[in-house]
Amino acid sequence: ATDFNLVVQDIAATADTLRKLPECTGKVAAIGYCLGGRLAYMAAGNGSVDAAVSYYGGGIHTQLDLADKIKQPILFHYGELDHGIPLDQVGQVKERFAGRDNADVYIYPGADHGFNCSVRASYNQNASVLAHGRTLSFLAEHL
Template sequence: MSTTSRWIDIPAGNESFGGYLALPKGGKGPAVIILQEIFGVNSHIRSVADQYAQDGYVALAPDVFWRVQPRVELTYDGADRDKGIELMQKLKIEDAVTDVGYAAAALRALPEVTGKVAAIGYCFGGRLAYLAAAQGSLDGAIAYYGGGIQNSLDEAAKIKVPMQFHYGELDAHIPLSAVGQVQERFAGRTDADFHIYANADHGFNCSDRASYNQHAAALAHGRTLTFLGERL
């Protein structure tokens, strides 16, 4: 592997929590925070961080569930899925948003980070990226099938940074009516991009899931890189 990776400690007030850090081959670059689904910083999320490190970004995947259960790694089905839902329900969302801010601050303090800090979140992490953008701790945010954003539209006005949204047309968790509500709230804003992928379901970016869609994942990755390159 051309990237170097390690777990680091992220200061959080009087405490700290872990994060998986992947550095680009050149050693320095702008930064992305990779925000997990409900399945923890598992092998897939680590591979996403590695992918963005290979794209030249300093990538950090913080352990969002640390306050409930640190370093959890789950698969996508059965009992593991139930466990992920349970952990998400136990976690206070405002704590998780604060922790994204801590992750951004940790990145800005790293000598390897030479540019801005954006977040790329998946599912639950997509909602976190959106809420963290509203909190003001990011220079940009990207939400892949961010569940529940349509229930937090009051936050949209607080977002002063560019945002990109990716949705699967067949996603039963986020119906197109919900996507429409989010689009409506961002109407007229030149700093917000929306992409809806035909024949793609929830989780289409994850090659470990049955819903993986190579075409949608490749398109979305390219659009994400373009967004980061142009907006940051």
């Protein structure tokens, strides 16, 4: 029963609040995992964040109409073996962002959904470390 538009409005309000804090340099990124990955994508689509990182964001392939609205940097992480987000869906995202210098899509061989969560059976240390490093580099560059 989640109203995704209301959640994205909440993310926008949160980003606005963060920008007003003295600790903030003025730029805010959204990082999300699974459903949160989809919400980070949607927040980028409505322009409320300066950068977005989506870890195995499900359902993005059904919202590719937002892709043209995303002008800020965005980073996608997907597991090769994720049965909830099959490679054909990842391919749709990759194709939609192909040739754009503001988007990178990474697919991690041998990794499943939730590969970054160390308390899950699907945890993949190699994929997690690589994705984490890429995320930190991305944020350092764009924030």
